[in-house]
Amino acid sequence: MGRPEKPVDRSVPARAELADFLRALKADAGLTYERMATASGGAPSKATLERAASGRSVPAWDTVAAYVSLTMTPNTRLMSPWDPMRRARVLWICARRATRAPYYLHKAPDPQMVWGVADFSRALRDQHVWAGCPTPGEMERMAGPGMLPSSTTRRIIQGQILPVDPAQAIAFLTICDAREMVLWIEAGLRALMNDRPHDVGTYAWVKAHKRMLAEQAESDDTAFADATVLNAA
Template structure:
């Protein structure tokens, strides 16, 4: 029998919450750090795993993801819900990074609907970067994809000395800050268009932004009208939802309320996914893979099975 673990360092509550989550996973699977290291062939090492669950530091995402997947439960394996758990781990990890790395505090994700000027747009992008856990320019370049977001440009955007050069680079920046769906992108491009139109020196050069926004608005509309999992072929009668409505998530059957807010300020609309399932869907899209590994996304549409992971 090994030595008992030291108590979790609770100096930073968000960091301690992540450590508690990882320890519960390890305890449920009845595995020690040494056993987990053995299952992963020493990557990460036992020492790295001990630090990850200590609460004294924020581990790399690869370490967190490895612990979650090695400690998969039979229920998660049977239902294919491991990606929802990975999404929850990602949320806790980002919160811990935000609490320890961000140069200043923000209490919620920025609202692009409040953007009116180019200065507002710049501040909102920087606030979203902080809300996403203050990823480094190199991390953001890898998340956005090859050639989409040079790290040198990201540094200037984060410092407030420049703005993304075009809509494509704006969307790449947002994607690297975990804003990944068309319905989330649409208000940001609408805000960018509004800001450029209100700038006398840029008002004549908004055609590209307007065209990109129109195209994205169409995609966002298609997302909004996507039928839920196992939806009936017949259209249900229209209903007016109350602001305090509660419904069942069509993925995990958990109760969902309109007032719940997720990592990126996600607030579910009537009949939408719960916070954890929505985050799982975003993570899967960001990774380029299907959420449950059964060839379907959470909206019920078939997608080709792919593999991949976030390298942060």
């Protein structure tokens, strides 16, 4: 089974919790880092996998996702009360947040506090930090081809530009684990209407907001109808 691992570095508790979780998956799968690296074709490498579970640093999300996939077994899915990949994502975000978030950021930003373009830009940046500061490259890969080019994402993160349209904003916010997407699109629309009411691009936000409200109303109507049927049964 290979030589014993060094103890997990516990200087940052959130980092240590992620490392403990990864090591537990590896132990349950009965694998060595050599076998994991071979199964991955060397990407990530044995050294990268070992470092990911050391607790000394927070690995890239791509590495964590690969680690979880390599150690996933049918038993893992059956015996776990949670999805291992989702659990890994939560622990990774907490670890990144613990090591990268500025001292003033104690909770996720509230889109309802956005009134202007500067507010919206700042809220997007804070949400990115709250999600663990995924890199532009990571975000581009997670969003899919063409949706979040790394160069555009970098400029959004730096506060130089806003997303080009609501679809890009939704992709950015989804990767950054934002909730209440209707409120976020409403915030973007409010910011643009206050600061750029005559901008051609503002119309796209109007349409997106109306569509999301209609979808929400339809979902609420469906839920109400289902509840009515159940209560009558």
